[in-house]
Amino acid sequence: MTPSGDAVVKVYCLPVPKRVGGQPPTCNPLRIAEIMKLLMALDKLSQDCGFMDLIPRMWLAPVLGVLPGVGYPVDWWGLWMEYVEGISLENFLYRGIPRRLPLETIADMFNNRLNKTRIVKGAIFDLLTSQCDRHAQNLFLQEDGNLKLIDNESCLQHMWRNCGFDSVMVPTTQKQEIIRLANQYVNKLPTLTGQPQVPRFDADPQLLLDYRCYLPEGREQMGTEYPPPIDKCLRNIASMAPKEVAKFYGFPDVRVAANLHTRATDMITRGYEWAAKYGHPQNAEAKRYRFQPKCCSLHINRTHFACGHAWKPSFELPLGNPFTGREWDKDRPDPGTYVGGTFPEDGDVGGNVAEASASTQSGP
Known part of the structure; x- marks a missing residue:
């Protein structure tokens, strides 16, 4: 089932605490079944759209054994997953053992060895499936520069109803803005002096996960130019009704399938950038950031x-509370300066088209 012949398995609902002295986890079998169905649907989607080089394979199969160190017998179904070689990007960048990797090693990886094709496909996958938890711990980096995306279940508003999408690989998201400007600045955290936070002025290597760096020369937007298998897949999803999408892939409910249908339709008819700016599922205004200039190389x-080249990011932030997505409710001035989800480069046209699209969203 896997190229290496190795796999890992996740078994739910074991009445064993994760830590010594902890409480055994609670278990909702129906909820667990939903999550398993969602992950199996994502696996089928990955095969259908040509993401299998990026997304680890998953399948359901029995598990018969004994929990090591505990002695608890297991005779139950488990979610099996392809064993992913490499280390998390978080570990590669910040937690090298016994010490952090030399800057030269990190620069060489990001400047010369990153698999550009997988970065572009990763950005497509994360927007298409409305991934809400794509950060450096859920990106696995391999020695040859290949990437794998793991822990993909926080998608399509199945669990996180208030998140449209949030990924270090997709512009307009909070996670990408944090790697550009720093967490404390983007989240408008208070300071001991009462003065506003200061953004970072160095360059986080994760800036090079920006798909725009790897488009064909002369192009600044992906538009509707997708790799052929993905293009075919998007058109197929867009041609079906949400109920048909749910049945075809095996999603646990039609609402989740409708989110996929809407996103695929936007991406294939209006283009990637439009879908990231105006499409649905959509983040709250306070969490909708503007496109920033790309940084495509590192200099030590x-x-x-x-x-590694001229780069002038804007330090502006959207108005509102970056945690709740609602109006600013703190006892200090809001450092935000613009209404989130507005994009001056599009003028009034983009917003008007977005409103018209929102009023005709597909239902089940």
């Missing part, structure tokens, strides 16, 4: 990284 500046 003594003890940190700088962008």
Whole structure:
């Protein structure tokens, strides 16, 4: 089932605490069954759309054995997954053992060895499936520069109803803005002095996960130019009704399938950038950020990284509470300066088209 012949298995509902002295986890079998169906649907979607080089295979099969160190017998179904070689991007960048990797090693990986095709496909996958938890811990990096995306169940608003999508690989999202400007700045955290937070001025290597760096020369937008298998898949999803999408892939409910249908339709008819700006599922205004200039290479500046070319990001933030997505409710001035989800480069046209699209969203 896997190229290496190795796999890992996740068994739900074991009455065993994860930590010594902890409480055994609660279990909702119906909820667990929903999650398993969702992951199996994602596996079929990955095969159908040509993401199998990026997304680990998953399948259901029995597990018969004994839990090591505990002695608890297991005779139950488990979710089996392809064993992913490599390490998390979080570990590669920040937690090297016994010490952090040399800056030269990190720069070489990001400047010269990253698999550009997988970065573009990763950005497509994360927007298409409305991934809401794509950060450095859920990106696995391999020695040759290949990437794998793991822990993909926080998608299509199945669990996180208030999240449209949030990925370090997709512009307009909070996670990508954090790697650009720093967590404390984007989240508008208070300071001991009462002064506003200061953004970061160095370059996080994760900036090079921006798909725009790897488009054909001269192009600044992906538009509707997708790899052929993905193009075919998007058109197929868009041609079906949400109920048909749910049945074809095996999604646990039609609402989740409708979210996939809407996103695929936007991506194939209006283009990637339009879908990221105006499409649905959509983030709250306070969490909808503007496109920023891309940084596509790293330069070592003594003890940190700088962008390897001229780069002038904006330090503006949307108005509102970046945690709740609602209006600003703190006892200090809101450092935000613009209404989230507005994009000056599109003028009034983009917003008007978006409103018209929202009023005709597909139902079950």
